[in-house]
Amino acid sequence: MKQKDLQHVFIIGCKGIPARYGGFETFVDRLTAYQKDRSIRYHVACACEPEAYRRENARFTYHGADCVTFPWHKIGPARAVTYDLEALRFFLHEAQKRRIAHPVFYILACRIGPFIRHVKRRVDALGGRLYINPDGHEFLRAKWAPPIRRYWKYSEKQMVGAADLVICDSKNIQAYIKREYAPLKPKTVYIAYGAEPADAGQGSDEKTEALRGWYAAHGLKARQYYLVVGRFVPENNYETMIREFMRSDTTKTFVLITDVSDGFLQKLKQRTGFDRDARICFAGTVYDQAILKEIRKNAYAYFHGHEVGGTNPSLLEALACTDLNLLLDIGFNREVAADTACYWTKEKGDLAALIDRADRMDPQKIRALGVRARARMADCYSWESIAQRYEETFSG
Numbered sequence: 075m076k077q078k079d080l081q082h083v084f085i086i087g088c089k090g091i092p093a094r095y096g097g098f099e100t101f102v103d104r105l106t107a108y109q110k111d112r113s114i115r116y117h118v119a120c121a122c123e124p125e126a127y128r129r130e131n132a133r134f135t136y137h138g139a140d141c142v143t144f145p146w147h148k149i150g151p152a153r154a155v156t157y158d159l160e161a162l163r164f165f166l167h168e169a170q171k172r173r174i175a176h177p178v179f180y181i182l183a184c185r186i187g188p189f190i191r192h193v194k195r196r197v198d199a200l201g202g203r204l205y206i207n208p209d210g211h212e213f214l215r216a217k218w219a220p221p222i223r224r225y226w227k228y229s230e231k232q233m234v235g236a237a238d239l240v241i242c243d244s245k246n247i248q249a250y251i252k253r254e255y256a257p258l259k260p261k262t263v264y265i266a267y268g269a270e271p272a273d274a275g276q277g278s279d280e281k282t283e284a285l286r287g288w289y290a291a292h293g294l295k296a297r298q299y300y301l302v303v304g305r306f307v308p309e310n311n312y313e314t315m316i317r318e319f320m321r322s323d324t325t326k327t328f329v330l331i332t333d334v335s336d337g338f339l340q341k342l343k344q345r346t347g348f349d350r351d352a353r354i355c356f357a358g359t360v361y362d363q364a365i366l367k368e369i370r371k372n373a374y375a376y377f378h379g380h381e382v383g384g385t386n387p388s389l390l391e392a393l394a395c396t397d398l399n400l401l402l403d404i405g406f407n408r409e410v411a412a413d414t415a416c417y418w419t420k421e422k423g424d425l426a427a428l429i430d431r432a433d434r435m436d437p438q439k440i441r442a443l444g445v446r447a448r449a450r451m452a453d454c455y456s457w458e459s460i461a462q463r464y465e466e467t468f469s470g
Contacts, residue, residue: 080115082174083468084165086158087182087207090120090143091136094361097267097387098182098209101243104268106137108461114468119161121146158186166196177202178468180241183209187229194236205467206237208251234260241467243267244385246405265464268457269390272371272448285368292329292357296372299327299355300429301396303366304380304388306332306339311379311402311420316346316354318418318425324433326374329355331366370395375432378402385410394451397444398435400428410455414447 088098091106106116116139124145132143144160147153158181169177179197184206186193197204208230234240234255240262242248248264289295300319304310312330319328334356348354360366370376370391375398380386389410392399401407403417416432418425 079113080174081113081176081178081469082115082117082169083178083180084117084119084169085180085182086119086161086165087185088118089146090122091118091139091141098207100387101182101267102139103137104270104457105461105464106139108457109138109465110462111465111469114465115140117142117165119144119157119165121157124148154183155185159189162186162193166193166200169200169202175201178205179203180205180207180468181233182207184226184230184233187232190233190236203238204236205239205241206233207241207243208234208247231255231258234258237261239263239467241265244406245409263467265467266455266460267385267387267390268460269387269394269451269455270367270457271452272367272395281362281364281368284362285365288360288365288369292355294327294329294355297374299329299373300324300375300377300400301329301331301370301373302377302379303331303360303370303391304386306334308338309380309382311381312338313342313345314420314425315377315379316342316348318423319353319429320346320348320351321423321426322429322433324353324429326433327353327355328377329357329369329373331357331360331369333359367391367395374398375400378407380407390451390455393447394455397447398432398440399443399447400425400432411447412450414443414450416443 085102088102089096091099091103093099093103102118106118109116118136118139118141120141120143122143122145124147134141142161142164144157144164147156149156162179162181165179168174177197177200179193179202181204194204234251235258237260240251240260242251242262242264243266245264248262251260251262302312302315306312316328339356343349360369373396376392376396378386378389378392378399378401380389381402381404385406389399389401389407393411393414399411399415401411401415401417403419407415408417416428418428
């Protein structure tokens, strides 16, 4: 295909593909994997540790996408800002040098607001378009100090004001953008995040043996544990889930698959005394997606306590795999799961009571919830349809 016929899309803001953990990384991985329109050429910024970075080996192809690596400098919270800006400078220069017509620059997360006007001028000079994905309410995350939260909010406003299009993966986030920045009259579109069906991929004896080994290492049995998978941050309500599980009468285990941070772990230990409850199992991380999917499928139930952000990847993955899902009752979660899950609040005793009811729930009712959840994922959140929506948006 001729250069002038291609629609070049430069994606900045994820840590790169192939994906390991991370919502944006998984999104870009699936976007490129499910690509059908070959008139689109994806270019993806990928991060690597500075000591491993080599400019001569900084480019590779994955799922047909042109991937370019940039150093992920160890300078605290500002490293994501410098990473995005370096990738943008490179891609803007390349688009100009190659005389690429009407390029699209799609920026994931609102980190570079103070610099976005300059970026927008350069994009306009190329005859291009600037799209952003605002992600969730980053400025509400407890892990950030107040000055950084203020920066996130300011940066979001600047980027929404500069963007030609704001792509939201949650209807709640889209409504927030329209309401919060109404004077800026942002143009928005809703395109959901996706989930793989539970039966995607093929099993193998090797995977089965690895799963058995994981169960043995943690003293677990299928259907005898509650599960949570996610980032180990306060706004995901780990403290509430642990406290309420300890209050419940269940004899099952609570398995937490997460990359723990020692500081937060010690705070939880002091506040809850979870180390004195043999039912609480911190199981580390599981990066093998095939094994993780089986762990989800074999859980008795899944907890989801995420409170900040839009459509959360771990929730979609749970709904696609786990029959019984117990979700924090907020708009983001109800938007995704609707009537296919059970809901709890942070009121003392509410989740504990739900756990006890879940233990007594009719197995047929649990299976029916799972069937409805998987049907909802297939109808509303399939990666194939989402990739197609993006292709239509980029080509429009």
